[in-house]
Amino acid sequence: MITPLQKLLHPEKHSQKIDIKKVVAASKLHKQGVERYKKNILDGKTIKPIVVLKHPHEELYAVLDGHHRFYALLELGNTAIDAVVLSSRTKFLFNKTKDGWLQPTPAMTKYIHVPVLVFARYINNFIRNPKKHLKVSGEVFVKVKSGISSLKKKKN
Numbered sequence: 001m002i003t004p005l006q007k008l009l010h011p012e013k014h015s016q017k018i019d020i021k022k023v024v025a026a027s028k029l030h031k032q033g034v035e036r037y038k039k040n041i042l043d044g045k046t047i048k049p050i051v052v053l054k055h056p057h058e059e060l061y062a063v064l065d066g067h068h069r070f071y072a073l074l075e076l077g078n079t080a081i082d083a084v085v086l087s088s089r090t091k092f093l094f095n096k097t098k099d100g101w102l103q104p105t106p107a108m109t110k111y112i113h114v115p116v117l118v119f120a121r122y123i124n125n126f127i128r129n130p131k132k133h134l135k136v137s138g139e140v141f142v143k144v145k146s147g148i149s150s151l152k153k154k155k156n
Contacts, residue, residue: 007084008051015049015082018061023052023081025063025070026100030109037072049082053097056088062098 007014040047050066061083063070073081088094096102104113125132 004086007086011049011051011084015084017080018052018083018085020070020074020078020081022059023050023061023063023070023083024098025067026098026103027071028100028103028105029067029071033068034071034075037068038076041072041076049084051086052083053086053088053094055094056091060094061085062088062094064097064102067103 002014037047047069048066050070051064052061053064054061064086066083070081088097
């Protein structure tokens, strides 16, 4: 059985097509974000599936993550959307999601979410190629790397 966490960690593997008319979403978002996604879609770039919460008794879905992507696809006239579907056991949770209670505020996105993504991208790039991001010569880097290796050997 696939857990909700597995779906969230690998949305591209666990998404399905759903009718965009059956999706509801809060509208508190930045218009610039919608326009950026519309441009990316029109340029042929792949976007991640949205994450939705399914109503417990009806075929209706509330956007949990991906409001800007949802509105971009809606404005472009798409009839179906790729979505990771999570089940809701209560109408209460579904309604709170639909009303945007679980949606981050624009300030949270600007001051927390975006900086965390930028930092994560920097760390990933650093891990892939530390020499490029360090302001030291390759020779110094090799000495530092060999010093770390020798420390590890001493511990063992």
